Amino acid sequence: MKKKRILALLLAAAMVGSLATGCGSGGSGDGGSDGGNSSEATGKVYYLNFKPEQADQWVELAEQYTEETGVQVDVQTAASGTYESQLKSEMAKDEAPTMFQVNGPVGLATWKDYCYDLSDSAVYKDVSSDDYVLKEGDEVLGVAYVIETYGLIYNKALLNNYFEADWSTVKSIDDLNNFQALKAAAEEIQAHKDDLGVEGAFTSAGMDSSSDWRFKTHLANLPIYYEYKDRGISSTDAIEGTYLDNYKQIWDLYINNATCEPSMISSKTGDDATSEFALGEAVFYQNGTWAYNDIKGNEVADEDLGMLPIYIGVEGEENQGLCTGSENYWCVNKNASEEDIQATLDFMQWVVESDEGRDMLANEMGFVTPFTTFADYLPSNPLVQANEEYNEAGKTPVSWNFTTMPSENWKNNLGSALLEYAQGTGNWDAVVSAFVDGWATEYAAANE
Amino acid sequence: MQKAIKKYFPIFVLPTMIAFVIGFIAPFLLGIYLSFCKFTTVTDAEFIGLENYLKTLDDPEFIHSLWYTALFTITTVIIINVLAFAVALLLTKGIRGTNIFRTVFFMPNLIGGIVLGYVWQLLLNGILANFDRTLTYSEWFGFWGLVILVCWQQVGYMMIIYISGIQNIPGELIEAAKIDGASPSQILRNVTIPMVMPSITICTFLTLTNGFKLFDQNLALTNGAPSRMSELLAMNIYTTFYGRAGWEGVGQAKAVEFFILVSVIALIQNRLTRSKEVQQ
Numbered sequence: 001m002k003k004k005r006i007l008a009l010l011l012a013a014a015m016v017g018s019l020a021t022g023c024g025s026g027g028s029g030d031g032g033s034d035g036g037n038s039s040e041a042t043g044k045v046y047y048l049n050f051k052p053e054q055a056d057q058w059v060e061l062a063e064q065y066t067e068e069t070g071v072q073v074d075v076q077t078a079a080s081g082t083y084e085s086q087l088k089s090e091m092a093k094d095e096a097p098t099m100f101q102v103n104g105p106v107g108l109a110t111w112k113d114y115c116y117d118l119s120d121s122a123v124y125k126d127v128s129s130d131d132y133v134l135k136e137g138d139e140v141l142g143v144a145y146v147i148e149t150y151g152l153i154y155n156k157a158l159l160n161n162y163f164e165a166d167w168s169t170v171k172s173i174d175d176l177n178n179f180q181a182l183k184a185a186a187e188e189i190q191a192h193k194d195d196l197g198v199e200g201a202f203t204s205a206g207m208d209s210s211s212d213w214r215f216k217t218h219l220a221n222l223p224i225y226y227e228y229k230d231r232g233i234s235s236t237d238a239i240e241g242t243y244l245d246n247y248k249q250i251w252d253l254y255i256n257n258a259t260c261e262p263s264m265i266s267s268k269t270g271d272d273a274t275s276e277f278a279l280g281e282a283v284f285y286q287n288g289t290w291a292y293n294d295i296k297g298n299e300v301a302d303e304d305l306g307m308l309p310i311y312i313g314v315e316g317e318e319n320q321g322l323c324t325g326s327e328n329y330w331c332v333n334k335n336a337s338e339e340d341i342q343a344t345l346d347f348m349q350w351v352v353e354s355d356e357g358r359d360m361l362a363n364e365m366g367f368v369t370p371f372t373t374f375a376d377y378l379p380s381n382p383l384v385q386a387n388e389e390y391n392e393a394g395k396t397p398v399s400w401n402f403t404t405m406p407s408e409n410w411k412n413n414l415g416s417a418l419l420e421y422a423q424g425t426g427n428w429d430a431v432v433s434a435f436v437d438g439w440a441t442e443y444a445a446a447n448e
Numbered sequence: 449m450q451k452a453i454k455k456y457f458p459i460f461v462l463p464t465m466i467a468f469v470i471g472f473i474a475p476f477l478l479g480i481y482l483s484f485c486k487f488t489t490v491t492d493a494e495f496i497g498l499e500n501y502l503k504t505l506d507d508p509e510f511i512h513s514l515w516y517t518a519l520f521t522i523t524t525v526i527i528i529n530v531l532a533f534a535v536a537l538l539l540t541k542g543i544r545g546t547n548i549f550r551t552v553f554f555m556p557n558l559i560g561g562i563v564l565g566y567v568w569q570l571l572l573n574g575i576l577a578n579f580d581r582t583l584t585y586s587e588w589f590g591f592w593g594l595v596i597l598v599c600w601q602q603v604g605y606m607m608i609i610y611i612s613g614i615q616n617i618p619g620e621l622i623e624a625a626k627i628d629g630a631s632p633s634q635i636l637r638n639v640t641i642p643m644v645m646p647s648i649t650i651c652t653f654l655t656l657t658n659g660f661k662l663f664d665q666n667l668a669l670t671n672g673a674p675s676r677m678s679e680l681l682a683m684n685i686y687t688t689f690y691g692r693a694g695w696e697g698v699g700q701a702k703a704v705e706f707f708i709l710v711s712v713i714a715l716i717q718n719r720l721t722r723s724k725e726v727q728q
Contacts (some may be wrong), residue, residue: 085690092489110488110693209671266584266673267573409692416675425586425674446694 042073043339045347048097049089050083050328054365061360062152065350071343080270084408087111091333100334100345102142103327104403105235108134109446115141116334116341122349123330123371134329145352146367147389149289149397150218151322152182152308155300158283159170161196162189173306179246179313183253188241189283190257199281200259205251206268207419214286214413215251220435221323221402222312223247229371230402235404237443241436246312248428251394254286255422262422287311288323289383294368307386309395321390325400326370406442413438450715483701486694493697500701509676510702513684519592519721520680521659528655529648531679532603536610537640550611551606561601565668568597583670589672590678597665602658606651613647614640642724649721656717 028376049058055077062073062255076097078086083101090097091114102108108115117139117281127133134142162168162185170176170185176250189201205215223243228234230242255262259276277285278298286292296302309320332344351357352371361367378384391397405411417434421427478490483500483725504510535553539546556564565726572593573582583593617640625635641648663682666672672687679687685706689699 052666084693088489088690092491113488113492207673261580263580263585264577264582267569267582289456407693412691416673419674423674425584 015435025119042071043098043337043341043343044074045099045248045340045344046074046095046097047076047344047347048083048101049075049077050101050302052077052102053291055294057107060364061351061357063362064356065211065347069346069350070357070441071347073347081213082172096333096336098333098340099348100331100333102134102329102331104329104400104401105134106405106407106446108142108329108331111331112136112141114331114333114335115139116332116336116420117141118143118332118345121332121345123345123352125243126352126371126373128370128372132326142331144326144329144370145361146328147324147326147370148289148328148368149307149322149324149384150286151386152276152310153285153287153295153383154306154308155277155280155283156304156306157301158196158198158280159185159306162283165192165195167192176308177311177318179249179311179317182308182311183249186253186257186284194204196283197280198259199285201257201274201283202254202259203273203276203282203285204258204260204268205254205262205265205417205422206270206273207265207422208267208269210270211268211273212415212419213411214273215418216411217402217405218288218323219250219286219310220247220405220411220414222250222310222398223397223435224401224404225323225398226312226314234401237440237447239436239439242310243314244432244435246314247435248431250310251418251422252314258282262426265422266419277311285309289366289368289381289387292381292383305382305386307383309390319395321395321397323398323400324387325403327400327403391420406439407446410434410438410442450666452490479700480704483697483704485700488693488696490650496697500697501705503695503698504656504702504705507688507698509679510684510688512677513679513681515590516587516677516679517660517662517681520594520662521656524602524659525652525655527599527678528602528606529651531599532606532651533610534635535603535607535643536614537636540606540614550608553607555604556601557605557671559601561664562668564597564601565665568593568600569669584678586674587677590673593669594662594665594678594680597669598659598662601678602655606655609647609651610644613644619644645721645725649725652717652721653714657710657714660706660713 009306045062047058047062049055055075058075058077062075065071065073076086076090085173087097087100091100100111100114102111102115118133119138119140120138123143123145124133127143132144132147133140156398159173163171163173168185168188170181170188175181176185186201189196189198193200206212207215223241223246224239226243226246227240228236231240255265258265259282260268273285273287274291275298276282276296278295278300280299292305295305307322309317309322311317311320314320330348332341332348334341336344351361352369353373358374358377361369362374362379365381366381366384368379368387413434417426417431421428421431471523482490482493484495484497486496486499487493539549539553569583576582576585576589581589583589621639621643622635629676630638661682662680663686666678666680666683667686670678672683676684676687681702685699685702688695688702
């Protein structure tokens with residue numbers, strides 16, 4: 001009996017003991033690394049990256065930095081469309097990201113309480129203009145690190161085949177400078193798709209969450225841009241939707257002259273559209289400079305890549321350029337420890353000033369940056385060069401006004417309405433309502 | 449010995465208790481507290497009272513997902529239990545290859561929900577593509593897609609429970625019924641079903657709560673598309689919490705309401721079926 005009791009006690013002790021050591025070893029491990037860091041008085045960097053296209057390059061860059069300086073840099077990339085949710089849960093942790101991203105003024109409104117004032121930082125001093133930072137009063141809370149451009153990416157080889165065909169009405173790329181010409185070209189290509197050996201004029205207008213932002217956000221920028229321009233404003237609490245008929249025109253053109261039936265688009269993904277374009281199955285593909293990484297190395301040669309402005313049928317659009325702006329702003333978490341903030345600022349400075357960082361950003365990631373340090377580092381990305389050509393030709397770039405869209409929910413509702421309209425299960429009035437009425441209610445809800 | 453167990457009870461219970469408190473009680477209480485707060489991350493909450501709960505009531509998508517989930521649960525509970533019971537009856541008749549069939553039927557249950565969701569998405573979209581439709585064409589395509597998926601996954605599991613229930617029926621009861629001249633359908637109605645009532649309790653409980661709590665499969669199969677119309681409750685909570693800036697507290701409030709709803713329904717169901725159980 002006594003033996004048994006001792007045995008039971010021993011067992012219990014062993015159980016509790018193992019539990020305690022289990023926790024203990026974890027704790028001491030953490031403590032050890034913390035101790036090591038503080039004795040060297042260096043912090044560490046944790047960057048939550050928004051752009052999955054460049055996920056691998058960021059990890060590589062972080063490793064280079066660690067090798068050079070010994071400072072630990074962790075890079076995590078959120079999967080497409082999950083950045084906000086991942087940021088939300090990561091920020092609640094003890095080991096929160098020290099460096100994160102917001103997508104513009106609306107994104108900043110959610111996170112401004114977490115943003116460190118960057119006005120004394122080296123990165124801010126390197127920015128060429130205040131147009132590329134997010135300010136709240138005198139505080140600089142976000143710094144853009146990439147300027148991007150989007151439009152209608154097209155396949156020059158296929159389009160030339162079209163220009164040369166005897167049934168085509170548009171005969172050169174210079175004539176393709178308004179909506180009427182674009183519509184004629186797209187519809188003729190669609191009608192003669194077998195002659196050209198393509199599946200459709202446009203890639204599938206996928207409304208899967210990996211692709212729907214191309215339409216509910218990027219395409220919707222154009223009617224907003226023209227309305228802002230007419231009214232002379234840069235943001236609004238109530239949109240009027242004066243250019244929604246144009247939005248309908250271009251959306252109709254996309255869905256009716258694509259590689260798939262409009263009823264199929266709900267499950268088409270971003271990858272589907274990219275591969276259709278990269279394999280030469282479609283002539284036009286609405287996307288931006290960032291898509292180059294996914295297109296290159298396939299059927300379409302680099303010299304065959306071009307980008308057209310998205311024409312929606314507005315008077316004087318012959319002078320419209322590509323859509324250029326940024327929705328990628330670096331922020332530093334002000335709740336991080338002082339060493340970590342310093343380490344993060346150092347890392348950011350290294351990224352925009354060192355040769356390795358500049359080479360990686362410009363050549364590997366293909367970014368155009370707003371930093372003055374990048375004068376000798378212009379990316380080889382042909383889509384970026386297309387934009388240069390438009391700027392040199394004196395076309396007016398379309399600014400990115402979608403950063404003033406009132407909320408994610410607004411975009412989602414618009415996307416749903418667009419999809420239902422395309423499928424034939426909804427009508428255009430629902431899109432108008434989501435656009436105009438939705439703007440007012442979402443703006444009110446977000447700013448209450 | 450009894451005394452010894454009593455004496456050392458705290459020591460033995462402690463590890464589990466600690467894990468239970470850390471992993472369940474603490475987050476649960478924090479969650480209830482957060483449902484009365486406005487917050488961006490869970491560590492910076494500000495108390496605002498009942499506002500979140502009021503917002504849940506006039507969120508049309510929440511109301512939609514409420515009845516959509518209810519309909520889904522009713523459908524799956526009926527189909528899964530009827531199918532599982534039928535298969536269990538068949539596989540206790542001693543036909544050849546019974547064990548292989550049991551294994552095959554049970555196997556889908558071993559695959560994770562996300563994987564299943566994507567696999568079925570490919571399968572169903574592949575079929576629907578012939579008709580120029582996809583699963584996310586309308587909420588009802590998604591609905592039946594989910595029903596098929598969940599049935600395929602859970603029938604095998606419930607079947608095992610029913611099989612053990614059927615095998616536990618004493619052979620003499622059936623024999624006696626046969627001698628008394630009962631037809632097979634009478635035996636089924638008056639002997640087999642009353643005798644497997646405990647299994648029915650368990651299976652309806654499991655399918656009912658599974659139906660309400662379904663998330664992975666929903667996420668992978670339709671992700672709520674189109675227009676968040678194929679969103680079940682759990683996913684509606686998730687998208688409210690993560691998808692809308694400033695609505696984290698509302699998502700949390702929905703989660704609390706969800707918990708209350710599921711517990712109440714499960715308790716009622718348990719009482720109803722329990723009362724029909726017979727003592728052997």
